[in-house]
């Protein structure tokens with residue numbers, strides 16, 4: 001039974017029942033939060049033993065450098081080695097830096113705005129600069145562009161990356177389109193994984209801007225939820241093959257591997273880009289926190305150690321994602337009022353409600369004490385033209401809370417759809 005095939009009399013009944021369910025929900029006085037993709041306390045506990053490591057190696061080292069001192073701008077090579085394979089960047093082109101990849105994205109874009117990037121004819125802020133934004137996407141990417149005054153051009157996100165016909169058309173026609181945001185593995189929020197063909201086309205793109213950049217934010221490169229780990233294509237190699245070695249800028253971090261507030265962020269790119277960024281960074285810092293990097297290298301050890309650690313995360317995360325899928329299926333399946341992603345990794349579920357219902361759903365949920373990411377947040381300028389997308393972040397709440405929040409959300413989705421249907 002979908003709403004569209006339900007008789008008006010039955011629809012009116014259903015509206016009454018759902019309204020009553022919503023009133024009962026409000027009466028429970030819940031205070032639940034599905035807003036931000038944060039690791040849960042149990043996930044953070046997995047890495048707490050890391051804090052005991054490193055003491056013996058810190059002192060004035062006989063052979064190696066003294067990690068307590070200044071220097072080592074590129075970061076610890078031992079840690080870069082562990083992440084080179086994961087991020088598909090040669091060790092010598094991978095920097096291990098501060099605690100936040102978002103900060104690195106901010107810095108690269110700020111440097112681009114002020115000075116341009118290698119190949120630029122002018123700084124990106126001298127006149128118009130536009131950035132392609134696959135939607136739905138990551139709100140902080142969009143906030144960054146907005147702050148720097150870069151115009152955002154939405155392009156539709158598909159299961160294997162952005163709508164490449166649109167990307168090719170727009171980038172070829174407009175020399176002021178200088179970049180595209182990409183979250184290639186388990187994209188925020190849809191969970192899509194970029195396919196080989198998408199990346200080949202991005203690499204081969206006949207961009208009108210000579211300094212076009214792919215902002216390759218591989219935040220969820222190792223955050224698998226299944227036995228079949230996805231791996232995004234090797235963007236550096238593909239771009240080099242197509243004669244655009246300076247096109248990709250690769251970002252990653254251990255924020256959702258070790259500690260979200262005290263991890264290590266990475267930047268990888270062509271030698272030219274790495275030298276460009278290092279030149280700017282050298283004025284900003286004399287070197288990163290190498291003691292934290294050392295702790296990370298000792299704790300994660302190697303690619304196998306990283307994999308085993310991520311398996312422990314997965315054991316905690318999988319039940320949450322299963323629960324979200326189950327409640328949505330049980331409460332909304334077959335009603336024709338919602339579709340949702342079933343991600344194989346990452347941190348989010350993307351929920352699409354009927355056009356014009358996302359804001360109302362979020363408002364109803366807030367009224368029942370269930371906080372959701374604001375409707376529209378997954379679009380540039382906070383405007384979802386169809387007002388239908390809601391990002392669900394199931395990682396942080398305890399399972400019981402998550403179940404209550406999802407049951408409540410399902411009531412809100414249905415009520416919003418029924419209200420609209422009656423309007």
Ligand code: PLP
Nearest residue numbers: 100101102138183188219253255
């Ligand atoms: N990139 C994406 C796609 C994210 O979803 C997030 C956090 O939610 C970040 C970057 C933030 O990364 P970091 O903690 O390294 O700054």
